[in-house]
Amino acid sequence: MTMDFRIEKRLTGKLGRAGTLTVPHGVIETPAYVVVGTKGTVKSVDSAQVKEAGAQVVLSNTYHLYLQPGDEAVKKMGGLNKMMNWSGPSMTDSGGFQVFSLGAAYKKGISKVLQVTDPSLLIPERFDDSDAPRLAKIGQDGVSFTSHIDGSVHYITPEKSIQIQHNIGADIIFAFDECTSPNEDLKYQGEALERTHNWARRSLEEHIKLENQKSFSDTSQSIFGIVQGGRDEELRKKSAKFISEVEVEGKKFDGFGIGGSFAKEDMQTAVKWVNEILPEDKPRHLLGIGEPEDLFMGVESGVDLFDCVLPTRLGRNGTLYTKEGKIHITNTEYRLDTKPVEEDCPCYTCTHYSRSYICHLFHGKEMLAGTLSSIHNIHFLVNLVKKIRQSILDENFAEFKESFLNKYKQ
């Protein structure tokens, strides 16, 4: 058994559903918010704290672990879970996102989610910036990366990414893809999609080959294919169809990632196009998303898994989630505020510390600031998705969504 996905309840009239996803390291109740631990650590938070904050599953990164400490080292340490003392379900991203973040987006201030109201802003910036500095360059067969750590050059192919992910040993691994920049033109999006599809097939082939080589004592892994296609309906649908149907030795992808960068406004339409095509009986993961409003949108559009760096990144940088919206805990108004971050929040941070203390920790540049803040943010977002799940089971999703979003100011 590699993976078992069961749908318990559906949202009537919508694509959403609540279910359970069972993998070798445990059960994930879906929809679920996956916590990101890029280098085999959820930044500033220990695995026990991650668990206490309610997280069910952690996602690490192939590229980063390959560079440091090296996938062989991870394997030697007993695999990702053992290495980071995480007993629950685990995933690795393929390195595809780094094709974007270290490539087209490198030093350009382009982010995964673009907040634009004017669609013309999304139209081509692509004249020829091929000589722009970047650490990732797309080649014939794969991508060459210049290590940001020591400048060494590494060529990552789909096969290589899958081999690394097998050494790392997470429960769920992802096909190697190209996450395109939101301001690439349609022609480029089409070419990139061909490449991603080609890489998807090769990823699946390599995965099956490696699974076939495993012995009984080895833990089996599942692989998710990634749907791309930018903001174009035709490309998105074509990709959803291809990724769900591609087959090697009679085997298909175990689940799906929905990747790429979006204008906030088109995210929902893109997700719907895709999820209307993807097979219902397999899990779908919206990669790199998101914010509370994105979670409601995603769930009702048929997403089962989300992951995002926001809880930890924002936490480390002094922004904390509350039911009324995000607050900047370093601001003067919290200096003498002895209330917890959230009055009725059961997380470790809120049950033990005050806003004023966390404000003080940030001003004093104390490491604990990032830890306590990350714990709260993880709890907030993970728990929000758990509540969304419960609302599907209780058949009051719409009411919950409305009451939450009414209070929550973006």
Added chain:
RNA sequence: GCGCCGGUCGUAUAGUGGCAAUUACACGAGACUGUAAAUUUCGCGGCUUCGGCCUACGUUGGUUCGAGUCCAACCCGGCGCA
């Protein structure tokens, strides 16, 4: 008492004739979506119809078209000699 050195935005500094004045920290407000992020941006004398205007480098006066910068006196601090 004599001599030398020094007094610049909260702090520490840069600045030897064109300066609302450098840099760092502190302070203030933002940003962050599959993590090159404990990162990063902006602001930090006042007013403004955004063209400027006013007030500012210990104090007072002077030289100069123009002074934080040169001169004089004074005040304050440090060091040395009596």
